[in-house]
Amino acid sequence: MKQVNALTVAAAVAGALSLAAVTAATPAMAKxxxxxxxxxxxxxxxxxxxxxxxxxxxxxxxxxxxxxxxxxxxxxxxxxxxxxxxxxxxxxxxxxx
Structure with a gap:
């Protein structure tokens, strides 16, 4: 069960980092x-x-x-x-x- 929780946390962190990268790129493209x-x-x-x-x-x-x-x-x-x-x-x- 601990391995499943670790994978879930890793996936959540990866998703959050991906979203942050997309959000950061948007203002640069606007200019x-x-x-x-x-x-x-x-x-x-x-x-x-x-x-x-x-x-x-x-x-x-x-x-x-x-x-x-x-x-x-x-x-x-x-x-x-x-x-x-x-x-x-x-x-x-x-x-x-």
Missing amino acids: SVKCYGIAKAGQNDCGNKAGTHSCSGQSKVDYDGGDWKGVASAAACAEMGGQTKPFKGMNPKKKSS
Whole structure:
């Protein structure tokens, strides 16, 4: 019986830590800038401009101008070769691997 209680406590602690990590990440994303054309396939942060998907990690094409990742500032976006507004096609500044 003691082993079951230990597993229950361990699961509860792991769940609490996971929830704390998610809660801590939310304010950082709220202050970020959407940077279009820098996300590789499956690495976008949220739905795309065209509406072909509505969730993070669902992009199918590297550096699509409609998919975005959150970055710290517009300057950081420009340094990465992205744009702060969505555009059609693939980012000409990036090469798909």
